[in-house]
Amino acid sequence: MRFSILFFTAVTAFFAVGVQASPVDSPEVNIIARTPYFHGNAVCYYPNGNYGACGWVLQNSDFVIALSPAHWDNGVHCGQHLNVTYNGKNIDGIVGDICSACAPDQIYISSGAFEALAPLGVGVIPVVWNFT
Ligand SMILES: *[C@@H]1O[C@H](CO)[C@@H](O)[C@H](O)[C@H]1NC(C)=O
Numbered sequence: 565m566r567f568s569i570l571f572f573t574a575v576t577a578f579f580a581v582g583v584q585a586s587p588v589d590s591p592e593v594n595i596i597a598r599t600p601y602f603h604g605n606a607v608c609y610y611p612n613g614n615y616g617a618c619g620w621v622l623q624n625s626d627f628v629i630a631l632s633p634a635h636w637d638n639g640v641h642c643g644q645h646l647n648v649t650y651n652g653k654n655i656d657g658i659v660g661d662i663c664s665a666c667a668p669d670q671i672y673i674s675s676g677a678f679e680a681l682a683p684l685g686v687g688v689i690p691v692v693w694n695f696t
Pocket residue numbers: 597601647648649654692693694695696
């Protein structure tokens with residue numbers, strides 16, 4: 565019985581994070597949001613409707629994140645949301661790809677997401693990011 569309750573809580577937390585539809589500040593979401601913050605460069609990239617390493621098609625306009633090999637962990641973060649902050653602005657992106665050339669805490673973000681933080685021409689920005 566105790567196991568069932570724990571399992572239900574885990575499943576609920578998983579979906580609460582995956583869907584992100586509700587602004588409700590549930591304890592489950594808080595526990596997961598209390599992950600470390602990483603500091604690295606975010607590089608603008610153009611997935612151009614190709615398949616990402618997570619296995620689905622990525623459009624430039626999607627808010628897509630590509631993780632470095634150091635964070636890739638066999639794709640365990642695919643579909644997970646990332647909060648990316650730059651200069652007082654935030655975007656909510658979804659892990660959809662790997663960035664093989666990235667330094668450990670560096671990320672690639674699709675042009676659509678990049679544009680929400682800085683002009684495209686800037687190309688690279690120093691960001692703070694966390695899994696949510
Ligand atoms: C996103 O990051 C900013 C600062 O880095 C933080 O203030 C905010 O609470 C974060 N949001 C989430 C959902 O983690």
